[in-house]
Amino acid sequence: MPDFLTLDIKDIFYIAGGTAFFGLTFLPLLQQSRFVSVPTIYVIAGALLALSPFALPFIDPRHGGLELVVIEHLSELVVIVSLAGAGLAVDRPTGVKSWASTWRLLGIAMPLTIVGIIGLASGLLALPLATAVLLAAVLAPTDPVLARSVQVGAPGEEEEHEVQVALTAEAGLNDGLAFPFVYLALGLAALGVEASWGTFVASGDLWHWIGYDLVYRVGMGVATGVLVGWGLSRIIYSPFGDAEQDGSNAGLTVMAGTFLAYGLTEAVSGYGFLAVFVSARASRSYARRRRKEGYEKQPHHFADQMEGLLMALLLLWFGGLLATGIVTDASVTEWLFAILVIFVIRPVSGLVSMIGKPLRPIERGAIAFFGIRGMGSIFYLSYAQNHAEFAAIGVAWRVAALVVLISIVVHGATASMVIGEARERAALEPGTA
Numbered sequence: 001m002p003d004f005l006t007l008d009i010k011d012i013f014y015i016a017g018g019t020a021f022f023g024l025t026f027l028p029l030l031q032q033s034r035f036v037s038v039p040t041i042y043v044i045a046g047a048l049l050a051l052s053p054f055a056l057p058f059i060d061p062r063h064g065g066l067e068l069v070v071i072e073h074l075s076e077l078v079v080i081v082s083l084a085g086a087g088l089a090v091d092r093p094t095g096v097k098s099w100a101s102t103w104r105l106l107g108i109a110m111p112l113t114i115v116g117i118i119g120l121a122s123g124l125l126a127l128p129l130a131t132a133v134l135l136a137a138v139l140a141p142t143d144p145v146l147a148r149s150v151q152v153g154a155p156g157e158e159e160e161h162e163v164q165v166a167l168t169a170e171a172g173l174n175d176g177l178a179f180p181f182v183y184l185a186l187g188l189a190a191l192g193v194e195a196s197w198g199t200f201v202a203s204g205d206l207w208h209w210i211g212y213d214l215v216y217r218v219g220m221g222v223a224t225g226v227l228v229g230w231g232l233s234r235i236i237y238s239p240f241g242d243a244e245q246d247g248s249n250a251g252l253t254v255m256a257g258t259f260l261a262y263g264l265t266e267a268v269s270g271y272g273f274l275a276v277f278v279s280a281r282a283s284r285s286y287a288r289r290r291r292k293e294g295y296e297k298q299p300h301h302f303a304d305q306m307e308g309l310l311m312a313l314l315l316l317w318f319g320g321l322l323a324t325g326i327v328t329d330a331s332v333t334e335w336l337f338a339i340l341v342i343f344v345i346r347p348v349s350g351l352v353s354m355i356g357k358p359l360r361p362i363e364r365g366a367i368a369f370f371g372i373r374g375m376g377s378i379f380y381l382s383y384a385q386n387h388a389e390f391a392a393i394g395v396a397w398r399v400a401a402l403v404v405l406i407s408i409v410v411h412g413a414t415a416s417m418v419i420g421e422a423r424e425r426a427a428l429e430p431g432t433a
Contacts, residue, residue, distance in 0.1 A: 012054050020045070020312040027308070037412025039146055039315055039374075043405070046319020058320050061382050062397050071317075072382035075375045078310035079175060080276045082144040082375075084258040085303035086172040087280020088296050089152050092165050093288070094281055101166035101357060101367060102173070105142075108353035109346070110174055113140045113371070114181060116345040124337050125399070128391045130188035130195050135396050137181035138380045139341055139373055139403055144171040145311055146374030146408060149415035150366075155284070155296050161423050162359065163366045172281075175376045176221055176274025182380055183213040189388040220270030222278050228261040229282025236295075237286065243295040250298030251306075257283060258303075314375055321401060330398045338402035342410065346371040362422050370415060373400075373407040 020042065027038060049055060061071040092098050114136040121132035144151075151168040152160045187205045188195040200206055232253070235241050242249045258276055265275035287296045350368025359367070377400050385393055 009056060012056055016049060016056070016316065017313065020316055021309060024305075024308045024312060036416075037149075037408065039311075039408045040412050042312055042315035043319040043322065043408055046316035047323040048319075049316065050320035050323035055320075058324065059317065060321070060324065061378075061385070062394060064385065068382055068386055072379060072386055074310070075314060075379035075382060078145055078307060078314055079273065079376050079379055080258055080262050081255075081303055081310065082307045083172055083175065083273060083276040084254055084280045085300055085307055086144050086151060086168050087277045088254070088284055088300040088303065089155055090165060090168055090172075090281075090284070091152070091155060091160055093285065094169075099165070099169055101162060101354070101359075102169035104353040104357065105166060105170045105350065105367070106174055106177060109349040109368075109371075110140055110177065112349035112352060113346055116349060117341060120337060120340060120345065121399075124333060124340075125392075125395060127395065128193050128195070129197070130185050130191075130193075130388075131390050131392050131396055133181060133188055134185035134381070134384050134390060135399060137178050137185055138377045138384075138396070138400055140181070141174040141178040141373075141376050141380075142167060142171040142371045143374030143376045143407075144175060145307065145314075145376065146412075147171045147370070147372040149412065150370045150372065150419055155300055161419070163363050163370075163419060163422050166367050167370055171372075172277040173274065176271040176277065177218065178376075178380065179271045179273065180209070180214045180218065182384055183217075184209055185384060185390075186388045187213075189384075189390050193391045217269060217271050218274065220268055221265050221272065221274030224265040224268065224270055225261050225275035225278025226282045228257060228264060228275070229279035230286055232257050232260070232279075233283045233286035236283075250295070251302035254299030254303050255306075257299075311375070314378070318378070318401075318404070322405060326398055326401050327405070330402055334395065334399050335402060337399055338406055341403050342373075342406050360422070360425055362418070362425055366418050366422055370411055370418075372411045372415075373404050377404055 023042075050058060059067045059070055061068040096103070117136035117139055118129075118132045121127045121135045122129065125132075127135065147167060150164060151171065152164045187209055188200055191199055191203060191205075236253055237243045242253055257279055261275045261279035262272035266272045284296060347365075347368045350371065351364065354364050354367060357364070381396060381400055384390065390396065
C-alpha cells in the first residue's frame, strides 16, 4: 500500500519557511497596531517549533565549527541588506546640523555605552577583560534589522520625524563603528586570559589598533562606500542605465551596490558594514540631482523585502536557540546584567548625549531608550568566536541572547506607541523642538 504521508525534515523546512514568508505579507496590517511586535511573534513561533515533534535540526553556534560559520554569514547577510535599505530610506540629506542627533549618539552615547558595559561585565559578571570588551562591542550598536519599528519609512513616503532619522542613521553607522572594538577584543584575547590594559599598551598593540583598526579601516569604509555609491549611480542614471530605461532591474542594482561596496571594502581591509550604508547614502544623494528622483523607492522596496525574508529565518532560529535552554541556564546575575544594559546603560548614555539638544521630552527619551539590539549582535559574537579563543564565551552567548530577547519584547511592544505619540506631539506643537 502506498504511503500518502511522507513528512520529513526537508518538508518541514519548506512548510515552516513558506508559512513564515507568507506571514510577512500581513506586516502592513500588523504594524497598524501599536502593541503588536512582529519579531516577538516569530521568536515565539521558532521556540514552539523547536519544542514540537516536528523540530528541525538545530544550528547551535556555541558548538563552533560549521554551525558557527553558517550563523555568522547568515546574520552578516541580513545586516548588510538592512544597512542598504536604511541608507536609501532617509530623505533628510546627510549633514553636520541635519544629523546632529545621530552624531551625538555615535560620538557620545556609543562610547559611554561601551565603557558602561565593560565595567558591568568585569564587575558583575567577573568576565576577563577581552570577553568584557567583546560583549561591549557586541551590545553597543543599535541593530538596523530589528529597529524597523523606530526607523523612517520608504523614501518620500511620509514626513520624517527627528527620532526616526536619528535612530535610522545611528543604526546605519554604528554597526560599522562597532567593529574597531571587536578588533580591540581580538587583540586582548591574543594576549591570553590575563590580558589587561597595561599589557595591551606595553605590547604596542594599542598604536596598531588606533592607526589601523580605528583610523585606516573606518576611513577606508567611508571612502570606498562613497566611490561605489557615486560610481554605480552615475551608470544607473546614465542614458543606458536602469533608472532611465524601464527600471525593472532595481532589485539587481541594490544588491549589486550592496555586494560591491561590502566586498571591495573588505578586500582592502576596510569596514564593509560602514561602506554599505555610506554607499547607499551616496546613491541617495546622487539621485536628488537627477530627473528620476523616485527611482530609489524601487531598490529600497526590494531591499526591504529581502531583509524581511532573511530576518524571518533568523528570528525563527533565534527562537530555537532560546528553546535549547539558553534562557533557563542563565543565572540571576546574567539576567540582571541584561536588564541593566537595556534599561539603564543605553538610556542614560543616550540622555547624556542629548544634553543641550532642543528636543521635546518624549523625543529625548525615545532617542535614548530605543537602542534596539538584534542580529548585528549575533554576527559580531559569531565573528569574534571564529577568529579567537575567548574565555567564558558561553556566558557571552547567554547574556547577548538575553539582551536581544528583552529588546525584542520590550522595544517591540512599545516602539510603535512611543514613536506614534512623538509624531502626534510634533504635529500639535510645530517648531517647539
